[in-house]
Amino acid sequence: MELMERYEVLKAKVVQRREEFRALMAYIEQETAYLTAPASTRYHLCRERGLLEHSVNVAEHLLQIKAVLAPEISDESCVIVALLHDLGKAGMPGKPQYLRSELSSGERASRSPYRFNRDLLYLSVPIRGLYLVASRFRLTEEEVQAIVYHDGQYVEDNRSVAAREEKLTLLLQYADNWSGFIVEKECA
Known part of the structure; x- marks a missing residue:
């Protein structure tokens, strides 16, 4: 599919x-780079539409894990x-948030195909998402809670929720990790 x-x-x-x-997603799809952004600057799915592909992968894996555990x-909350x-x-x-990295010749950089947009006020990914x-x-x-702490203990600030995560938070962490570390590959 x-x-x-x-x-x-x-x-x-x-x-x-x-x-x-529907109204939220129409806003996101029309006003942000959600449908075209990479998932990262140089790791998993660092290509156009990588963020969308990652989000879909996480949703599908989350639904599978949730069905068992x-x-x-x-399903609605999971999606x-x-x-x-x-x-x-x-x-x-x-x-x-991400801009294409280009060489002075105008060619696209291959090692780090994307870079952070320095004209964007810094907010963490979960906080910016909640703001939107x-x-x-x-x-x-x-x-x-699931959105804010989805990176689990990979983010030092998340230690405040350790051992107090709701089931949805843990399941999202597992689905995100499975998608990013197992299913999706680094940029070549």
């Missing part, structure tokens, strides 16, 4: 908050947190 088709199938799983989610968690967990990497409307979502869509407390 093609990436956009997989993405649409996932979005259709949001039923209870369908209209609000915590079937009581809604929402997976699709939005790295939203901050899209940057802000009109200001993508907050005025347009209501997340549950569990969804907020």
